[in-house]
Amino acid sequence: MVETAVPMEPASPVFFEGDLSLPDPIPEAGIEAAVRLMQDGRLFRYGEDRNSIPEAALLEEEFASYAGRKYCLGVNSCGCSLFIALKSIGVEPGDKVLMNAFTLAPVPGAIAHAGADAVMVDIDDNYVIDIEDLDRKAAASDARVLMLSYMRGHIPDMDALMAICTRHGLTVIEDCAHTMGAGWNGKLTGTFGAVGCFSTQTFKHINSGEGGLIVTDDEDIAARAVLFSGSYMLYAQHRARPPLEVFERHRYQVPNCSMRMSGLVAAILRSQLPILDDRNASWRKIYATLAPMIDVIDHLRMPVRPDMEEFIPSSLQFSFDGLSDNLIKAFLTHADAHGVHVKWFGNQNPVGFTSRHDHWRYLAGHNSKDVPNADRVLHGLCDIRLPAWLTPTDCTTIAAVLGEAMENALNT
């Protein structure tokens, strides 16, 4: 009997209907607190009404406890918190500050804002700071500060890193914009260095549109930070602050830079702290579902993440392996047209949130040749936002879109 071949129907292309840029709504409790505050009109963080405790002071107290640190200060963005951290540890114009080459523009921006000079440290193939290069650059420069950015939530070997920082006498500021609740080997990020800085901008773990939180155990840094943020000498109203006599040491020396957090922002954030751990658990599940499905797509590579890295993936990164720019662009175009917007750090010009160290041309003395691996790795690096509401079916659809985008690119 002769078998007749049945012509195969071409599989219909998959399409992801969700919106990856859609954050979770603000919890009802936060909406109610914000409305109450608006009815009251007392939006400024420092009340002159002695009968109520300002929302910002309550948030700082609650966040200090969550983050495992003595002192906490709310400010108007994480970028400002990084600037205030630099100033509060005593960085002066012209000082050198080490930073990892994979981060977002507000990090070199904060260093420039403080009048300091950034010294770029290379990264490894898994997107974290290259610890040997840190050792070399710390020895070769007279930098006394490392601003360590856990960009996109990637955490280096903190035991090795802190040993090197101690050996070189480096003060560490941790940029925890993407690691609220994350840790290394049981210890929370934001508790390794002198200061931890967090973001509450919309695409972070808790969302108030704009906002930043600074944590520290050092009473002088804490008092200086409060004064820099612009306390109008009303610092006694803070609840996660050092004793008042510490402020006496600094109050005539520190300028008011007016970078305060508003009461409205604090009210919105307070409602999200109690659900943060659940939200973080959702992100971990989403990543555990999606990452292996992406890892098996030809020419895509997921980073290796050690067990000790307790990350919270509010986004997902992967690298193109051995594809030309034209094929990469074909992949991105197909994925975008099928509902999955993938950001690429390899663009010649900065687009959206993907600017690179070679785009920050205001950085005096920076030469891309000083960070050769960052150049190579960032050229192939992609980024997808992972909203916490993604379902397992959403993950399967996203992976299918990416698989088709690769097939399509390879057949062009």
Ligand SMILES: Cc1ncc(COP(=O)(O)O)c(C=O)c1O
């Ligand atoms: C790694 C990193 N650091 C710092 C910041 C600054 O945060 P903000 O936007 O709150 O200033 C961001 C913002 O997205 C970031 O991604």
